[in-house]
Amino acid sequence: MKRALSFVGVGALLGWTGLGLFAWANVAERVTVVSSDSPDATPADSPAVLALADEVNALHQDVRALASGFGENLTALHDALASSIDEHAASMELRMAALRDEVGSRPDNSPLDGLADLRRELAQLRLSLERTSALPAGQPVPTTPVADEPAPTAEVAALEPAPVEPTPAEPIAAPEKKAKKSFLAFKLPSDEFRFDERRTWALVPNLSRVGFDAKTTLHDFTATTSTLTGELEVDLSRPDDAPRARLVAQAKTLVSGNGDRDEQMREHLAVEEHAEIVFELASFVPAELDLAAMKASGKARGKMTIRGVTQEVEMPVQVAVDDARRLCVEGEMMLDLERFSVPVPNKLGLISMDKDVKVWISLRLRANPKTEG
Amino acid sequence: MKPAKLLSFLLGAVLVTGCASTTLDVSARNVRGEAEELVWRAATREEVAGHWRLRSIDGPAAAVLMDIAYWLDPDGTFTGAALFVGPPPTYEVLAGSWSLDANGQLVLGEEAEPAAVEVAGELLKLAGADGSLVLERAEIQ
Numbered sequence: 001m002k003r004a005l006s007f008v009g010v011g012a013l014l015g016w017t018g019l020g021l022f023a024w025a026n027v028a029e030r031v032t033v034v035s036s037d038s039p040d041a042t043p044a045d046s047p048a049v050l051a052l053a054d055e056v057n058a059l060h061q062d063v064r065a066l067a068s069g070f071g072e073n074l075t076a077l078h079d080a081l082a083s084s085i086d087e088h089a090a091s092m093e094l095r096m097a098a099l100r101d102e103v104g105s106r107p108d109n110s111p112l113d114g115l116a117d118l119r120r121e122l123a124q125l126r127l128s129l130e131r132t133s134a135l136p137a138g139q140p141v142p143t144t145p146v147a148d149e150p151a152p153t154a155e156v157a158a159l160e161p162a163p164v165e166p167t168p169a170e171p172i173a174a175p176e177k178k179a180k181k182s183f184l185a186f187k188l189p190s191d192e193f194r195f196d197e198r199r200t201w202a203l204v205p206n207l208s209r210v211g212f213d214a215k216t217t218l219h220d221f222t223a224t225t226s227t228l229t230g231e232l233e234v235d236l237s238r239p240d241d242a243p244r245a246r247l248v249a250q251a252k253t254l255v256s257g258n259g260d261r262d263e264q265m266r267e268h269l270a271v272e273e274h275a276e277i278v279f280e281l282a283s284f285v286p287a288e289l290d291l292a293a294m295k296a297s298g299k300a301r302g303k304m305t306i307r308g309v310t311q312e313v314e315m316p317v318q319v320a321v322d323d324a325r326r327l328c329v330e331g332e333m334m335l336d337l338e339r340f341s342v343p344v345p346n347k348l349g350l351i352s353m354d355k356d357v358k359v360w361i362s363l364r365l366r367a368n369p370k371t372e373g
Numbered sequence: 374m375k376p377a378k379l380l381s382f383l384l385g386a387v388l389v390t391g392c393a394s395t396t397l398d399v400s401a402r403n404v405r406g407e408a409e410e411l412v413w414r415a416a417t418r419e420e421v422a423g424h425w426r427l428r429s430i431d432g433p434a435a436a437v438l439m440d441i442a443y444w445l446d447p448d449g450t451f452t453g454a455a456l457f458v459g460p461p462p463t464y465e466v467l468a469g470s471w472s473l474d475a476n477g478q479l480v481l482g483e484e485a486e487p488a489a490v491e492v493a494g495e496l497l498k499l500a501g502a503d504g505s506l507v508l509e510r511a512e513i514q
Contacts, residue, residue: 183481183488184438184441184485191437208404211397211402324430324435325435370458371459
């Protein structure tokens with residue numbers, strides 16, 4: 001039994017070996033081994049590889065064509081530049097030769113003569129420019145013959161450096177006055193009133209009045225007049241800078257609303273002999289000054305003449321500019337009539353007037369037109 | 374009334390009125406412009422026509438105008454001359470047509486803004502944004 005089993009085992013082993021050889025032989029015929037770095041490598045004869053190869057070939061051809069064209073263009077550019085440089089050099093040589101000839105043809109052969117000529121021409125141009133700018137607008141500009149202009153001396157031209165004159169400011173065209181429509185049909189220029197300039201002002205009598213308030217034992221009264229003349233010259237922004245003013249009232253025109261009293265007042269003022277009551281400003285001591293509001297206040301000091309007697313007085317005043325650009329001057333002061341030798345009215349010792357009266361002014365002045373810009 | 378009482382009454386009245394203070398108030402010292410004292414009314418076309426010259430001027434226009442005059446013809450045309458302060462003082466002359474619009478305002482020319490126009494006696498007042506002016510009829514003597 002053991003021997004039979006051994007024969008069966010040997011037989012099975014031999015059979016298994018033979019079957020394995022047969023199988024190996026069959027598989028060896030069908031299998032081809034390819035060695036490649038990429039595990040996804042495509043066989044060289046695949047359609048994709050062939051298309052890629054064709055594309056690479058086409059690109060190679062394009063690069064060669066571009067390289068060829070670029071080289072040709074570089075060559076052409078080089079040639080053009082070389083030609084241009086040659087032409088420019090030739091032109092420069094010609095100009096230098098011409099300049100040499102020109103310099104060489106001068107009698108003294110001085111290189112400073114050219115500079116002198118330039119200075120001469122510059123002087124002529126300046127003169128012409130000055131004449132032109134001095135002409136009124138619209139006037140034709142006369143031509144200036146060059147030969148008529150005096151040439152600077154050779155010595156000055158040769159030795160002195162060209163004076164560096166400050167460049168004259170460009171004449172700035174005056175801006176047109178801002179115009180606006182008006183109900184008057186005229187285009188009104190803009191109001192260019194300035195508070196900070198010295199102006200003369202003329203009194204507007206119809207809008208001005210001076211007077212005095214008097215106290216009596218019976219009743220108080222006021223006497224006024226608008227028969228005035230006057231003028232003021234002042235820089236309102238600097239009213240203490242030598243102001244000048246004169247105000248004249250006609251004494252006989254003072255009225256108080258009572259005929260008998262007015263008649264007596266004229267007698268006391270001796271209006272027939274001393275027709276005018278005059279105030280002349282000597283100085284102004286400012287107390288407040290508001291440039292933005294165009295207002296000022298202070299003390300006006302000067303001399304007042306009443307009934308032929310002149311005395312120094314001081315009146316606190318306020319000055320302002322109204323919307324019509326009129327100057328409004330208001331002020332008042334106490335005044336002792338006896339200082340001016342004015343008899344103080346007294347009727348039988350029963351009705352008497354205080355010798356101190358309050359003199360006041362309410363003036364409107366208009367700026368005199370300026371005749372120059 | 375007995376004569377003694379009547380005399381006392383009259384004497385008292387005289388003293389009261391005679392002693393009343395006539396001192397001018399400080400606020401009344403300013404001279405008021407003539408235009409403020411007059412009673413103005415709207416002007417008709419017939420009243421506007423004529424030869425006018427300046428009498429007074431107020432407002433911003435007064436700062437730049439020295440004088441102004443108009444001839445307003447009844448046929449609707451006008452001419453005017455204005456003297457500006459300058460410097461130097463310079464006259465300007467213009468002409469055109471004038472009319473009263475639906476609001477009764479005077480329109481001088483085509484570009485001017487309408488002006489309120491009023492009369493008081495022989496005075497004509499024009500007023501607008503640039504001020505007001507009172508004109509008087511020009512009578513050459």
